[in-house]
Amino acid sequence: MQKVDYEDLSQRVYRALKEMILNGDLHPGERLAQDELARRLGVSRTPLLSAFTKLEREMLVQTVPRRGTYVRTFSRRELLDVFEIRLRLEPLGARGAAEHATADQLDELAALTQRYEEIVAAGVPERARHEDLAFHTLIMRMSGNVFLSTFVESSNIILIANVQGLIKPAEASLAEHRELLQAIRARDAESAEALMYRHLESSRAALEQGLARAEGG
Amino acid sequence: MQKVDYEDLSQRVYRALKEMILNGDLHPGERLAQDELARRLGVSRTPLLSAFTKLEREMLVQTVPRRGTYVRTFSRRELLDVFEIRLRLEPLGARGAAEHATADQLDELAALTQRYEEIVAAGVPERARHEDLAFHTLIMRMSGNVFLSTFVESSNIILIANVQGLIKPAEASLAEHRELLQAIRARDAESAEALMYRHLESSRAALEQGLARAEGG
């Protein structure tokens, strides 16, 4: 029997904070005072500090020694830098997914695509972003490259938490997701890689434009 | 005046442990008992735990809840996975370096290349590996992409700590380093990217062969 894996308090606090940052409950630049947050979460400062450390290595928060911990803010340049990395790594992940995915994973990806379609149709951008993240995250996991999926996931969370409303319309992504699903299902590594690259490249262009507009206006 | 930046105990412990792993003072699979290590380093368990957390997110150690923390071991597949990522990211970094390097950084890179040459000539493989790491790390820093340099650095430390003797001869790398230096100096982004890719691809091939040999024999 599989033992239900116990989760540390630190781990739970970590996930809670990550979720709060992703959802914008903690906004970029906000100071994370240890005492206050610990009280608010009902834990001592110890697991909280551990969570801060994890988040810091993921670039989601920034700690200044003897000063405090803040939700990290990203410059326009930095966001594009993160996207540039995504653009290099996710195609590799898509290729790996086509090569190594299990049947169960393929089913799950199909289900995710289906759900994405429904949510896009329902027109709830908030949920669509979450679903889009889940789609990309699953593909990276399917590649079987743990380092890749871990890192790409962090990158994508940074982006999602910081570029609300600056991404391309979900309707455009939907078609590309469908094509990706097909290529991965067909075990066509070349196509999967190319499709992911094109998918992200057009997103990157949209982001660059969106950021320029946001800065200019 | 630039204030000399104060370093946490946690941070110093973190760097010390990282160095120990890199140098093989702590070998893969070794258990890191909190009490013993804390005594050995002359600190309490608090900063040590913080260091563990950092190292864990860098994949250098692995913590099993309620069991302990161990120096991470990597399978053959995992090492190649890490290298695959390097192969995608470092060319991006080389391109960025050619585009954004400052004059000071170019001088520093030239100095590093010079030192690498001397160390290779002296024939101390231990030091050559360190110098090789420094060369690649600097190029990533020169790109100005913080996320890239942070992540690639972690990847490279994993590799260096785990593939002793399985890498290609430093003499071969030296010529490629010189070419890279030239391309970056000339601000030739295309060449820099391509050269880095070729440099790493031949290293990857050597590693793959080395690992197969190590496993087979």
Next chain:
DNA sequence: GGTATACGGTTCGTATACAAAATTCAAGCG
């Protein structure tokens, strides 16, 4: 004889305690 179980010792995870640095705010000075 081999497996299961209970007990003691150890180690981990979390909470709390304490010292030092940083921030605040008000009073003194230019």
Next chain:
DNA sequence: CGCTTGAATTTTGTATACGAACCGTATACC
């Protein structure tokens, strides 16, 4: 009136304390 200075307060970083989970050994049982 603004700037500097200094003590009170807050907050951080580190050490220690404590309860609970895990490990090893020895004993009981099949």
